[in-house]
Amino acid sequence: MLRRLRGLCLPLFLLALALTPVFVYARAGGGQGYSGGGGYSGGGGYSGGGGFGGGSGYGSGHYRGHSPFDKMIDEHPIAFILMVLVIMYLFKRFGNEGVNVYKARTIVRGSLAQRANDMTAALADLTRRDPDFRIEAFLARVSPVFRKVQTAWSNGDMAAVRAFLSDGVIERFTLQLAMNKALGIANRMSAIQVLETRLVQAESAAHFDTLHVHIRASAVDTDVELRAGEVIRNADRFEEEFTEVWSFLRRPGAKTLARPGSLEGHCPNCGAPLQIVDAARCEACRSWVNSGEYDWVLAEITQACEWLPRDPGRAVPGFAELAADDPALNVQFLEDRASVAFWRWQAAHWDERAESLRPVATETFLSSFASSRIGLDSRYKNAAAGSVELLAFEPGEPCDRAHVLVKWCGEALGRKDGRFADEGHVVRHHVLVLLRRHGVRTDPRSGLVSARCPACGAPPSDPTAARCAYCEAAFNDGSRQWVLSEIISRAVWKPPTTPARPSPAPEPVAAALAPPAAPADDWASLLAPADALAILVAAMVADGVVEPRELDFARAHARKHSIPEERIDGLLDAARRNALEVPRPKSPKESEAFLRCMSAMCLADGRISSGETRTLVALGSRLGLDSGRVQKLALEERDAAVRRARQALRPPLSPPPSA
Ligand SMILES: [Zn+2]
Ligand SMILES: [Zn+2]
Numbered sequence: 001m002l003r004r005l006r007g008l009c010l011p012l013f014l015l016a017l018a019l020t021p022v023f024v025y026a027r028a029g030g031g032q033g034y035s036g037g038g039g040y041s042g043g044g045g046y047s048g049g050g051g052f053g054g055g056s057g058y059g060s061g062h063y064r065g066h067s068p069f070d071k072m073i074d075e076h077p078i079a080f081i082l083m084v085l086v087i088m089y090l091f092k093r094f095g096n097e098g099v100n101v102y103k104a105r106t107i108v109r110g111s112l113a114q115r116a117n118d119m120t121a122a123l124a125d126l127t128r129r130d131p132d133f134r135i136e137a138f139l140a141r142v143s144p145v146f147r148k149v150q151t152a153w154s155n156g157d158m159a160a161v162r163a164f165l166s167d168g169v170i171e172r173f174t175l176q177l178a179m180n181k182a183l184g185i186a187n188r189m190s191a192i193q194v195l196e197t198r199l200v201q202a203e204s205a206a207h208f209d210t211l212h213v214h215i216r217a218s219a220v221d222t223d224v225e226l227r228a229g230e231v232i233r234n235a236d237r238f239e240e241e242f243t244e245v246w247s248f249l250r251r252p253g254a255k256t257l258a259r260p261g262s263l264e265g266h267c268p269n270c271g272a273p274l275q276i277v278d279a280a281r282c283e284a285c286r287s288w289v290n291s292g293e294y295d296w297v298l299a300e301i302t303q304a305c306e307w308l309p310r311d312p313g314r315a316v317p318g319f320a321e322l323a324a325d326d327p328a329l330n331v332q333f334l335e336d337r338a339s340v341a342f343w344r345w346q347a348a349h350w351d352e353r354a355e356s357l358r359p360v361a362t363e364t365f366l367s368s369f370a371s372s373r374i375g376l377d378s379r380y381k382n383a384a385a386g387s388v389e390l391l392a393f394e395p396g397e398p399c400d401r402a403h404v405l406v407k408w409c410g411e412a413l414g415r416k417d418g419r420f421a422d423e424g425h426v427v428r429h430h431v432l433v434l435l436r437r438h439g440v441r442t443d444p445r446s447g448l449v450s451a452r453c454p455a456c457g458a459p460p461s462d463p464t465a466a467r468c469a470y471c472e473a474a475f476n477d478g479s480r481q482w483v484l485s486e487i488i489s490r491a492v493w494k495p496p497t498t499p500a501r502p503s504p505a506p507e508p509v510a511a512a513l514a515p516p517a518a519p520a521d522d523w524a525s526l527l528a529p530a531d532a533l534a535i536l537v538a539a540m541v542a543d544g545v546v547e548p549r550e551l552d553f554a555r556a557h558a559r560k561h562s563i564p565e566e567r568i569d570g571l572l573d574a575a576r577r578n579a580l581e582v583p584r585p586k587s588p589k590e591s592e593a594f595l596r597c598m599s600a601m602c603l604a605d606g607r608i609s610s611g612e613t614r615t616l617v618a619l620g621s622r623l624g625l626d627s628g629r630v631q632k633l634a635l636e637e638r639d640a641a642v643r644r645a646r647q648a649l650r651p652p653l654s655p656p657p658s659a
Contacts, residue, residue, distance in 0.1 A: 110645020168339030
């Protein structure tokens, strides 16, 4: 017995040594406190498991018979056996946990490294084309821009910032201001402070460069009743902190200006101070200053929890087929165009007539809107759109189509006995289908600007006209421009059935370092944490019984992804009223995709805790998946995340290919 113990003593001691760093790791509390984004600078530097090399004095050969263990075994055999048992127990008890903590750290570090790699590649590409570009200088321009936009909003007049807002963004602000005015209120933001600006994603693509800036700010947000001038919300002037992602676009040919540009109120083309009235056009040189040709344009504002980093490798189905005949075709323009159409549609609800849709929607859409009472019997207060994402192109005859997802929410007002009454919070996911005659090409000079005559370039004299006042060209027949032809609930939308050949990346993307991530099932690939929460709540409420554990899980998810916790109550309430019009998994395959997506979101802090696993299993059973399957999915997601992380942390084998 003692002989055999003696033979074991070295391996056991080494094991004890080897475990030491794991315990150290465990105490360091890895995996927690992940603050997202910043900090991480560049790829390499991964140091492996750390600290294992320990006991160098234990070279084989000269220990036998001399080691202190032999003495211990001879003198205190019971103590030695106890020690071995304790080590074995500790290994069993904490070994797995140590491995989990280690993997969690790897996942968190890897995802930071991945983002940093992508960002570095995109910024390098941008700087190659525009050597004067400096991200720090750009971020320094963002804070004043943020304050200017808030001030213009509070003053109820966006003219001062029109020059750098995309058409989609200006539509949104214009409509929201008009709605507030109609309600007799104004939203006033004061004591605005920008606490942090940080780049969270940079994209370099064939037609646009994009910089997504995470902005953390605080302000006193009040509603004022216009007639009496009385504060009707937040009268105590409580200061709130909020985070948003502002996305700026610019054409790749544009260069950093040595003088103030459109963000500073000057024409980015000729330098003249801008006096903009209706259209974002410089009076001096007649150029469209918000096209992105000359300077950055604010193209999207998204709440941080609604924002989803763009997958640089995502191929939009049908893009390659259409782009073969239309080289200037691009995703960014279409998304802004869809955004304009969406806000016009909201305006039409509000106005109770289709007028504002006239320039952007087909005649068929206009007449169906006018004839359906649904459009006229409800309107939405404080409507807010999450991200706007192009799902697919559908080449066809006589028209090509583009399917764009708009996730939005608002306070529904329904007509009852001739008056509009509050119906509560609604969350909706809609697919806007835009069409354009087959064979029409995108005007490469138009940049982001869609609010001008596509035939003669004249600014619209009447924002509700269906044809150009100068050249008579129709705006809404799809002969030159993408127009809204249909709006479908995402829950019943089906991807176009055109043979979607596996196309190469839609645009030559510079961020070629992105791993060939297993293509997520389309069903869940575009869900931001806030969307997943809505679907989760919908599933929880489906059979009428909300389990406390699931509610805890929803709360933890909200905390993990900085979603205001009170949103859960709004969602629960909406779900009970059947006003949560979000997609729900309809087949085992979709359920699996959703559970994978939820598991991946749990992994934001690198791990899926046992509590989370139990809730995922419960959720799975609601969605028709057995417990073993759900646990397997969760493990697979974790392992895939570890693999991706290791790949991201590995120093690149060869320099990134130059585009
Ligand atoms: Zn000018
Ligand atoms: Zn015209």
